[in-house]
Amino acid sequence: MQSNYAVMICHIIANQQLQDSVRMSAGLALKNSLAKSHSCIGILADQQTKHVIKTNILPLLATKPRNVANIISQLVATMAKIDIPLGDADDIVTTLVDNITKRHHPSNVKQVALQTIGYMCESMQSGLLSTDQKNALLTAIIDGSRKEQLDVEVKLAAIKALYNSLEFIRGNFEISVERDFIIKVICDAATPNTSSTTELQVAAYECLNRVASLYYEKLEDYMTSILYNVSKRKSHSCRINISQMTLNGMSQASDPSIVLLSIEFWSTICDIEITRKKENMTPMFSFADKLMISIIPTLFKLMIKKHDKLEDDDEWDIPQAASNCLSLLASCCKELVVPPLIRLIDENLLTTNHVSWNQKEAAIIAFGSILNGPSKIKMKPPIEQILPTVLACTKDPNVHVRLAAIWTLTEIIKESSRVLDQPAALHDIMSAIKDGLGDPSQKVRHTACIAIIHCAERLKFSPNRLIDTGPLSKYTHSIILCLLDKSRTFDLQDDPYMQTVYEAIAAVVKHSTKCINEGLRSCGGAYYRQHNSTIRDSILGRNADAKYLFREWCDTVAVELDRCALGRCHYLLLSDKISVYSDRIMQLFFSILQLSQHECNTSMSVLVEDVFLLASAMIVSIGPQFECFVDELVPHVANLMLPLPNQDYRLCLLGIGIISDLCSTIPSAAKPHATLFMQLLLDNLGNDDLHRDLKPTSLSCFGDVAHALGPEFLPFVNTMMMIIQQAGNMQADQNDQDMVVYVDAIRVAMIEAFVGMLQGLGQDPYTQNVFLSHVNGFMLFVNSLVKDSARSDALNQAIFGLLGIYGNQVPISMLESVLHDLMIGNLKGGIYFSNRTKEIAQWAQKIIAPH
Structure with a gap:
């Protein structure tokens, strides 16, 4: 047929x-x-x-x-x-x-x-x-x-x-002769002549760039230049000079495509040589180092714009390509780029009073482009020299110059955070950033928000503790108020800018000190009122941009709530305000979930994911105060876990996470819903069509439910032990790495579920005694895992955690019959332990050793 x-x-x-x-x-x-x-x-x-x-x-x-x-x-x-x-x-x-x-x-x-x-x-x-x-x-x-x-x-x-x-x-x-001929053919086609066309030259330059990428180790004889002489073949018959040809392509070609491809050639060379230097590869010809003195002024000229027009972000033009190439050149040549570039900046920015806006812009961007290359020590004097001029340029009448200045200021913050250690410099930088937030240009405002994000990250302290004050403390309140003011009158069509506004607020809150409490108190009410009404109206109007912005708002609120959960003292300071906000947030939360039942698409799915992440953050942060929302929340969690067609499995994972959060944080509120939780989790384990990642997560969550229920979990014990036994029988084909990882995750989840039962049922002598009949068999299974050297760090942590809990819960005679010396010795021998695993091991040993 x-x-x-x-x-x-x-x-x-x-x-x-x-x-x-x-x-x-x-x-x-x-x-x-x-x-x-x-x-x-x-x-x-x-x-x-x-x-x-x-x-x-x-x-x-x-x-x-x-x-x-x-x-x-x-x-x-x-x-x-x-x-x-x-x-x-x-x-x-x-x-x-x-x-x-x-x-x-x-x-x-x-x-x-x-x-x-x-x-x-x-x-x-x-x-x-x-x-x-x-x-x-x-x-x-x-x-x-x-x-x-x-x-x-x-x-x-x-x-x-x-x-x-x-x-x-x-x-x-x-073969050198054949290689010569191929390279010559390409270079001849790239060279303009009376019978050539621009399209042919562009194709030849594309070919040349691919040759550089594939055959760097063969390029030495073809990069000969009057600036240096590396050719070892004196009888080289064809006069080929790729370096000069591409430099001419950048400086003399009239067609933008040829200029861009010539820049791309040197970007490719720099990329290759960065990698070869890092990995100490040979041969290493250092083309960029040797020709840098010619490349830098050529790139700088290309960075000087010809039109006073702000380009679209997606438009890749010659100045952008030249700036990117200069950045790669700095990463490749390190300190070598500093003197020649500083000379150009002197000529076009520092020592000239009457300079055009485009020269000034090019000089500022050029400086920002090289900051990630040379060492911090080498760049410290140039930064101190140029920073005042950059700060002054943030107030320049020309928007191109202001945008260049705020971008370079952001790069200085990213690459040289030491400048923020100087109070006077920090004051001037924060003033410039706040001016940028009020700039008429959206691009300047957007970049100013990014500067705030990096500034907060560079001045952050330990994520696990709160301190009273820090370098950013005196500016925190005014920055947040300024950002909130910008978000108050936002245009839904301006969503990229609004995204950075919310990210900036989140960064300041996340990395701030205790002094932010008063700032949050003073601005929080307006913040939530504003978004509770505006965004809800937009969401119910099915506005896609509003959904996107609401997601960013969720992320910001979640960060604030995470901070509230960081320290008990901090939580007490804000608990009265958070309880007010929680009502408003959850009202909006339930409105979104109600809408999601009638609108099923990717945009709504992502939005639902974010609001549940926000709910999770609230559960953990405000704890018992969330109890009044649990009864209304649980049906939505159940819907999230239903095996609907085309349902994103990550939503089900979120549902499991919410159950875990409720059981761990508010066990009294979770108890009335325990039967439903158990049924949802059992359905997950029994459904072979669900995504595989849901199985370990569901199995682990049983432990949280057991811990929350305590002695009341006893009716579920036999069912759970049968599930654990079935899971324990799983074996992985060692040639199938995905299956090895999956079985390892199942074993971790089994231990976590068993630990939850051990802790929950151990709260009452009767249920603890009943459960002991299952302990011996499970510990023998764990002992068999210990004898297998192919264990993940997560599994090691789970086993050590089980041993510590076991030592606290079970009579000494049981320890002696199950946890013999070989087991502990085996765990300690020949397997990589992370620092966290070592901490858990030491804790477990302290509990077991006295026995």
Whole structure:
């Protein structure tokens, strides 16, 4: 059936009396059929059918309608992809080579053949072609791209084919004569002349960049420059100077594409040399170091804009590319870039009173671009010298200069946080940032928010403790008020800016000191009132931008709540305010969940995820004060865990997390819902269609429920032990790494569930005694895990945690019968323990050792 179909399609494609559109459709249909049946049992498996197809199709590479020929080209490339691994593609290769090298063939035939070679090389692995086939195809490509080829369209097709074939011709690049010729062909095509075109030059530069990426170790002889001489082959017959050619491409080319590709060449060189220096690889030619003195002024000139217009963020233009290349050059050459660049900045910013806005902008951005390269010590004097000018430029009349200044100020904060240690400098920086928040330009405001985020992160203290005051303390209140003021009048179409506003508020709150309490007290009410009304109205109006902004608002509130949970003293200071906010937040929370029942899409799914994360943060932070919301929340959690079609499994994970939070934080409120929680978790374990990650999480959550219920968990014990026994029987194929990880996670979850039961039932002597009948068997299972050296750090932590809990809960005689010396010794020997694991091990040993 397939054979008859293929032969029929071939006849349609070959029939020149039919319309081109019909032949093209037939060609695409046959190509797609061949691609789908890409195997020995496909259409081409029958030799007679294959012969008919090739006999009809290969001559059509010379067909005149170009749109039909393009489809034939794709079809032949697909046939080659099938036949080459079978060693049955010599006729295809021969046809393509003849179509290019025979002088009597017209231009269109040569172009289509070269295009076909490009398609073949683009879609195949290089090892599939034999050496003879590679050489034949390369010979044809070079024939089409040589300088003597006067047809520019043929030469363009050849250079594009060469680009796709570069990975295939590694063997040819090992032979100096052949390599010389290939590089010369590319450089000749990249050089402007009377018979050249911009499109050809662009294709040649793309090819050259790919050569640099693939064959850096072969470039030395072709980068010879009048600035330095590294050529070891004095008899080098072709005068090739890639370095000078690409520098000219940056400084002299009139076409923006050639300029961008020339910049990309040096970005590629810098990327390669950064990696080689870091990994101490050889050969290392240090092209960037040697030519840096010419590259820097060239890049700087390219950074000087010609138009007084703010570009779109997504627009990759020459100044952006030059700035990026300069940053890579700094990362590659380190301290070497500082003197020549500082000289340029002096000339264009520091020592000149009358300088154009674009020169000033370029100088500021150039300085910001190099900050991540040289050492902090080396950059300290230049930063101290230039910082006052950068701060002054944040008030410049020109928006380009203001934006450049606030961006460079952000880079200074990121890369040289020591400047923030100086009170006077910090004061000036914070003043400039606050001015930026009020700038008429959205881009300046956006960048000022990013500066605040980095400033808060650089001045943060230990995440596990709160201190009374810090360097940012005196500015915290005014910054938050300023950010809130900006968010109060936001435009929903300005959502990228609003996102950074919320992120900035969250960063300040997260990394602040206790002094923020009064600030939150004074501004918190307005903050929640504003968003409770505005965003809810927008959400209920199904506004996509509002949903996005509400997500950011959720994240910000969650950060504040996390801080409230950080220290008991801090919580007490804010508990009265949080209880007021919690009512408003949860009202909005339930409104969103009600809406989500009627609107199911990706946007709403992500929003639901964020509001549940916010609920989780509230449960943990305000604890017992959340109890009044539990009865209304639980049905939503149950809905979240229902196995609905196309339901994101991460939502179910969130539901499990909420159950865990409720049981751990408010056990009294969780108890009335324990039966429902158990049923939801059991349903998860019994549903083989659910995502695999849900199983360990559900199993672990049983331990939280057991801990919350205490002695009341006893009716569930037999069911749980049967589940744990079944889970314990799972074994992983050691060759299947995903399964090994999964089984390890199941074992961790089993231990966590068992620990929860041990702690919960241990609260009453009767239930503890009943549960002891299960302990011995489980500990023997754990002992078998200990004898397996292939354990994750998480599993080690779980085992040590179990031992510590076990020592506290179970009579000494049981310890002696189960926890013998071999078990402890085995755990301690030959396996990597993280610092956290070592801490848990030491705690467990302190409990067990006295026994």
